[in-house]
Amino acid sequence: MITGKFPSLRLRRSRKNDWSRRLIEENNLTPSDFILPIFLIEGTNKKQSINSMPGVYRWSIDKLSFVVDKAIKKRLPMIALFPYTNPKKKDSTGTEALNENNLVCKAIRFIKKRYKNEIGIMCDVALDPYTSHGHDGLLNKNYVLNDETIEILIKQSLLQAEMGCDVLAPSDMMDGRIKKIRQSLDKNGFINTQILSYAVKYASSFYGPFRDAVGSKNLLKGNKKNYQMDFRNSDEAIREVALDIKEGADMVMVKPGLPYLDIIKLIKDNYKIPVLAYQVSGEYSLLSNSIKKGLIDKHVVLETLISFKRAGANAIISYYADRLEEFLK
Numbered sequence: 001m002i003t004g005k006f007p008s009l010r011l012r013r014s015r016k017n018d019w020s021r022r023l024i025e026e027n028n029l030t031p032s033d034f035i036l037p038i039f040l041i042e043g044t045n046k047k048q049s050i051n052s053m054p055g056v057y058r059w060s061i062d063k064l065s066f067v068v069d070k071a072i073k074k075r076l077p078m079i080a081l082f083p084y085t086n087p088k089k090k091d092s093t094g095t096e097a098l099n100e101n102n103l104v105c106k107a108i109r110f111i112k113k114r115y116k117n118e119i120g121i122m123c124d125v126a127l128d129p130y131t132s133h134g135h136d137g138l139l140n141k142n143y144v145l146n147d148e149t150i151e152i153l154i155k156q157s158l159l160q161a162e163m164g165c166d167v168l169a170p171s172d173m174m175d176g177r178i179k180k181i182r183q184s185l186d187k188n189g190f191i192n193t194q195i196l197s198y199a200v201k202y203a204s205s206f207y208g209p210f211r212d213a214v215g216s217k218n219l220l221k222g223n224k225k226n227y228q229m230d231f232r233n234s235d236e237a238i239r240e241v242a243l244d245i246k247e248g249a250d251m252v253m254v255k256p257g258l259p260y261l262d263i264i265k266l267i268k269d270n271y272k273i274p275v276l277a278y279q280v281s282g283e284y285s286l287l288s289n290s291i292k293k294g295l296i297d298k299h300v301v302l303e304t305l306i307s308f309k310r311a312g313a314n315a316i317i318s319y320y321a322d323r324l325e326e327f328l329k
């Protein structure tokens with residue numbers, strides 16, 4: 001027999017019906033929360049599947065409008081371009097990064113000409129898709145040189161800005177590059193080109209499928225631990241973000257996503273700046289393969305994406321960005 005002493009406060013009361021659950025929801029997803037990564041490949045009429053990333057493709061530039069039309073129709077605010085560079089064009093200094101007819105440059109020109117400002121374009125600033133050793137910068141005895149690498153990254157940034165890139169995203173983790181890139185952008189008149197810093201980027205095994213997608217996986221010598229962050233650390237994440245804000249970053253990113261929700265929250269609690277989460281390739285492949293095998297229900301995708309918002313992310317880079325409705329149902 002329930003007595004009057006029994007708690008009259010019942011949290012399940014507001015969970016009872018769908019309308020009530022919707023009424024009190026604290027977080028939700030909209031298309032404006034998403035950035036869609038797109039992989040590029042040379043040639044024509046190509047939609048090439050990627051073994052390690054089921055449902056993700058490499059596109060030749062002549063077929064890009066198919067993907068970009070879709071992104072705009074779904075009201076995604078931005079796409080991110082990543083090239084699969086012909087191995088013959090790779091060398092130890094990543095020369096191809098500075099070729100104004102490389103895949104990324106061609107794609108930016110094509111998209112800007114056709115779509116103007118209907119959608120934002122984000123491009124990585126780093127050398128790994130272009131180097132024969134798969135590292136993000138110049139290599140000297142297995143160590144990635146900081147200041148020498150920055151000199152090339154400045155040129156890569158200027159070139160991409162000149163082509164029409166809206167948001168430059170240095171993903172290289174060199175010290176001091178945000179300041180140098182901001183200064184040279186301003187000096188050359190690109191005062192409105194934004195910088196999204198991959199400020200907190202961990203040396204992670206979750207990047208494997210991406211490296212396969214851009215063709216650097218089998219080339220990569222060693223690991224990236226002498227420049228990307230140690231995943232045992234979080235105080236250091238605060239220092240990285242503090243520096244990048246001071247140097248002029250407009251937005252900062254935490255990467256990978258799901259294993260680093262604590263870091264997203266830590267950064268959001270400490271800084272009033274847009275924080276983006278990158279649900280990286282390994283997270284995507286884990287989820288997608290498990291769903292494909294029927295091991296877990298596809299709704300896990302929505303659950304993980306909401307967790308980024310709950311942690312405080314303003315937006316999410318996700319390979320699911322153009323297929324959200326499959327998971328929202």
Ligand code: PBG
Pocket residue numbers: 124126128136171172206207208209210211224279280281282
């Ligand atoms: C390049 C870069 C990487 C990713 C984005 N930009 C890989 C790396 O640093 O090795 C990973 C994205 C993903 O795994 O989805 N510096």
